[in-house]
Amino acid sequence: MPVPHAEWVFHSGAVFDGRRLVRGASAVAVSGGRVSAVGSDSELRALAGPATQTVDLAGRLISPGFTDAHVHAAYAGVERLGCDLAELSGAQSCLDRIAEYAALTPAPGNDAGWVTGGGWYKGDFPGGYPDRALLDAVVPDRPVYLINRDHHSAWVNSRALELAGIDASTPDPADGRIERGSGGHPSGILHEGAMDLMTRLLPPVTAELLEAGILHAQEHLFSVGVTGWQEAILGSYGGYPDASAAYRSLSRSGKLKARAAGALWVPRDTTVDSVPDLVESFRNRRAENVAAGFSTRSAKIMVDGVPENLTAAMLDPYLKPCACAGPESAGERGLLYLPPEVLQAAAVALDAAGFDLHLHVIGDRAVRTGLDAIAAARAANPGFAGREHPDRQHAGRHQMDKRHHMDRRHHMAHLQIIHPGDVARFAALEVTVNAQALWACNDDQMRDLTVPLLGAERAAWQYPFADLEAAGASLAMGSDWPVSSPDPWQAIHVAVNRAHPDHPGAPALQPEQALTLQSALAAYTGGSAWLNRSAGGSLVSGAPADLAVHSANPFGLPAPGLSAVRVDLAMVAGEPVFVRDGAAGGTPARLQRTSA
Structure with a gap:
């Protein structure tokens, strides 16, 4: 009986299956949107026929496509369509871009008289936070609102403050802070919940703009080999509306090709008191989203903020006052955005309803408080999977909750500062480490803003990836784009080297916490796909053909060369979604017909 020919055969390379290099494998065949075979060139040669597309890997690596376990694709796409500062370096280049953008003819994303966008970097400004006077000098008459790269602060000019009625008498909200200068007058920086004082005035982010932003982000993510992701916030945040409707629309239309979840x-x-209503609304939203083909089985809770503005929650006080907050910040231990009893109640109820908890934690107090909440959920709901819910009126919905609850995939993102006594709890509680590895380095922000607030002892507790892995914790990875680059190879480079390629002279950050290349690549492919409950993430026979062809075999490169690896081809369900122009060795990704 003749062997059916494959639609694609990739040969003469190295194969990573989402966990490790496959010994003896050099070829992958794809048919019907799935991986049909993995083996040697000689074993797969019989699958190539007259209509087969072949790709000569020429020693390059083929792997599952990356899955980004923590990304803000909607925000990133919209900001790239607006006043985009994300890829700039230096204060003057930011001001020049803002002035250029303000001079453009108003268009979607640049209307209603406002200049909006984001991506400025704290390390480009003394003390981390620029003054409104800098904005006033380049845009004196129009209001300006620019979110910084980590999305925990916004920079505004005097006109924006005036329109919002924010002055020296305006109190700080409970979940944020207004930075102030002399006489208590606002300096132009709004931290965390203080951003909401401005967002009611901003031009609305329309459904059309959100869809355009997601599609723009999808195109960029494909170009770096990301074929699936988790949208880390679906709700009203920082001036953005809930993007769920945009995702549903794109999913129904077939324009959302990536394996995205939220x-x-x-x-x-x-x-x-509001937790029961919150959980009921989440159940309804989950059902509406999944009916459109968009999974939202995670619940995102921001436990704390970031250390540079003193909002990361610390077990012990910061070492010195924040330069921008004034001497009154002495003794500050940061913010827990939800009191521990609220976080615990929400964790228990969401866990019982079958949601995966996705916790933003930065400071060591936030990590411990988050682990305590998950421990409470594990203790409160150990037998839920085997119980029928007594509410027969909603039996179908709660049966779905029960099935979900049999496999809970709770995870913590960022995990900057972990007290050594809490490291072993991740494996014990089955909490996955959702790492943003690109941050685990000594850059300008770390050196000038973060370490002076933490001190040497706590600085040594940062991003302990190797200790977490050695203790048995599962690893996944994400970028937090637009906070940082969505290119997984940049993050993998830092995970392995503990140094950023843009800062070659800086010492490695706790080099003993480096991951192996295998661990880092597995985390960004199979680990993140598992966390995301994605069908992708594996390069084995029968798996969806979500894959990436890389510009080299990184396992044959010296570790400092990892940041130079690029993606030559990305595929989702057997369909090429990105082919790099001029890929090394000839035509894009060396696509060519083969003879029988």
């Missing part, structure tokens, strides 16, 4: 946002004003 995390429903738990607002920071949640109380113990």
Whole structure:
């Protein structure tokens, strides 16, 4: 009986299956949107026929496509369509771009008189936070609102403050802070919940703009080999509306080709009394989204902020006052956005309803508080999977909750500062490490802003990836784009080297916490896909053909060369979604017909 020919055969390379290099494998065949075979060139030669597309890997690596376990694709896409500062370096280049953008003819994303966008970097400004006077000098008459790269602060000019009525008498909200200068007058920086004082005035981010932003982000993510992701906030945040409707629309239309999922946002004003209504709304939203082909089985809770503005929650006080907050910040231990009893109530109820908890944690107090909440959920719901819910009126919905709950994939993102006593708890509680590895390096922000606030002892507790892995924790990876680059190879480079390629002279950050290349690549492919409950993430026979062809075999490169690896071809369900022009060795990705 003749062997059916494959639609694609990739040969003469190295194969990573989502966990490790496959010994003896050099070829992958794809048919019907799935991997049909993995083996040697000689074993797969019989699958190539007259209509087969062949790709000569010429020693390059083929792997599953990357899955980004924590990304803000909607925000990133919209900001790239607006006043985009994300890829700039230096204060003057930011100001020049802002002035150029303000001079453009108003268009979607640049209307209603406002200049909006984001991506400025704290390390480009003394003390981390620029003054409104800098904006006033380049845009004196129009209001300006620019979110910084980590999305925990916004930079505004005097006109924006005037329109919002923010002055020296305006109190700080409970979940944020207004930076102030002399006389208590606002300096132009709004931290965390203080951003909401401005967002009611901003031009609306329309459904059309959100869809355009997601598609723009999808194109860029494909170009770096990301074929699936988790949208880390679906809800009203920082001036953005819930992007769920845009994702549903794109999913129904077939324009959303990536394997995208999302995390429903738990607002920071949640109380113990409001938790039942929150969970009921999440159930309804989950059902509506999944009916459109868009999975939202994660619930995102921001436990704390970031250390540079003193909002990361610390077990012990910061070492010195924040330069921008004034001497009154002495003794500050940061913010827990939800009181521990509220976080615990929400964790228990969401866990019981079958949601995967996705916790933003940066400071060591936030990590411990988050672990305590997950421990409470594990203790409160150990037998839920085997119980029928007594509410027969909603039996179908709660049966779905029960099935979900049999496999809970709770995870913590960022994990900058972990007290050594908490490292072993991740494996014990089955909490996956959702790492943003690109941050684990000594860059300008780390040196000038972060370490002076933490001190040497706590600085040594940062991003302990190797210790977490050695203790048995599962690893996944994400970028937090637009906070940082979505290119997985940049993050993998830092995970392995503990140094950033743009800072070659800086010492490695806790080099003993480096991961192996195999561990880092597995985390960004199979680990993140598993966390995301994605069908992708594996390069084995029968798996969806979501794959990436890389510009080299990184396992044959010296570690400092990892950041130079690029993606030559990306595929989702057997369909090429990106082919790099001029890929090394000839035509894009060396696509060519073969003879029988």
